[in-house]
Amino acid sequence: MNTQLLEALADLMREKGISKEVVMEAIEAAIVSAYKRNFGQAQNVRVDLNMDTGTIRVFARKDVVEEVADPRLEISLEDAQRINPNYQIGDVVELEVTPRDFGRIAAQTAKQVVTQRVREAERSIIYAEFVDREEDIMTGIVQRVDPRFVYVSLGKAEALLPANEQMPNETYKPHDRLKVYITKVEKTTKGPQIFVSRTHPGLLKRLFELEVPEIYDGTVEIKSIAREAGDRSKISVHSDNPEVDPVGACVGPRGQRVQAIVDELNGEKIDIVRWSADPVEFVANALSPAKVLRVIVNEEQKATTVIVPDYQLSLAIGKRGQNARLAAKLTGWKIDIKSESEAREMGIDPHAPSTSLDFSDAAADNENSEENGPSFDQSAEIE
Known part of the structure; x- marks a missing residue:
């Protein structure tokens, strides 16, 4: 075999990380196939490829039998013992059958096989890199x-x-x-x-990790994300360190950090709110920028009734219900928004302290009414 081809094979094996054994096995199998195809031989053959010297030898393997039925696959005991007196019935005799001009065919076959193996190896390397x-x-x-x-x-x-x-x-x-x-x-x-x-919420999470060092190092944690890609998103953040303001860290000096993300997302609006284990506080924060007067929580139904000033009702609901819908996704709670006037008509004091399990009979009677304003039940927790 051409020494330049051997050197090229060695370089490829090093560069692509393919083991010598894998290449040898593939080339030998391909050369066997090329031998049978080019020389019309159906016999059982073995190829001996020496990568150090570049020599290729082809051996026909024949079983030693008493009576030969197929001379391509069998040899008589008498003929076998002429080669070596030690042969017995059932042994395998190997006879060299290397054609005179087989080196050129073998080299071409080896080149094709290695090209294919290199392509497969590159695909596997790329897959392993990107699947991670x-x-x-x-x-x-x-x-x-x-x-x-x-x-x-x-x-x-x-x-x-x-x-x-x-x-x-x-x-x-x-x-x-x-x-x-x-x-x-x-x-x-x-x-x-x-x-x-x-459009995936995970893109927003990764962008904040890139722009906010406190998120990357774990000082600030992203608890949940609600996103309507290209229009508006809400993100809730929390820090166990009382000296760190999680919202301020995400906004950055003069809003530089969040503005970089807004620019990357082509102007998508982003609301950053403080996460809380208390649903009253969390739901009120999630409805930002609307001002919330009172939150009434029904733990059993995982639902809340939120009371806002009359002039804040449209802001709390948002355009086409977007603000309330995103707040429901962010918190995982159903949110039923009432204006201050509606609450008074239902017998609910808008300025009483926010409570749990505090639905009045009037509120309960009207809970599922279409007149009560939008109610949303969608959650998008980011792991």
Whole structure:
């Protein structure tokens, strides 16, 4: 075999991390196949490949029998003992059958096999690299766009950004740089297939980890995220360190940290609220920027009635119910919003202390009424 080919094989094995045994086994199997295909031999053969010298030898393997039925696979005891008197019935005799010009065919076959093995090894390496980055964030470059996908280069691999994972307020053009969240990595016959998202709540979480050192080091914890991608998001944060303001840490000096995230998400509004184990406090915080007068909690039904000033009702509900809907997702509690006037009509004191299990009969009678304002029951806890 060509010494240059042998050197190239050795370099490839080192560079791609393929073991010598794997390459040898694959080349030997391919050379056996090439021998049978090119020389019309159906016999049982073995290839001896010496990677140090580059020599290739082909041996036909024949069983020693009393009476030969197929001379391609069998040899008589008499003929076998002419080669070596020690052969007995049932032994296997190996006869060298290397064709004169077989080196060229073997070298070409070896090249094809190694090329295929290198391709497979590269695919496995890329898959192993990206499967470990599921639920992580990466920066990519848009390569091309079609109605189904935006194709994003992540360096060694190309990722797919499906239409339903694209931000409704964004237009993607080739050479655009953007951060994406890896949702799934699949192994296919054509290599790893990587799916990414711009709408996943996890993208928001990873962006805060990048921008806020206190989140990255664990001083501040993200408890939950509610997101309507491209429009508005809410995020609840908490710190066990009483000297750390979790909301202030996320906002940053003059709002620089959160503004960097808003810019990355193309102007998506982000409300950062303080998490609390007390549902009264947490629900009131989640409805920010609306001012809350009172929160009445029904633990059994995991529901709350929230009373707000009359002039704050539309702000608390939000455009198309968005603020209340996101607050319900963020907290995991049903939220029924009442204006101060509605509460008085129902016999509820809007300015009494917030309580648990304090639904009045009037409130209970009207709890499921469509006239009571929006009630939402959606939760999006981020692990």
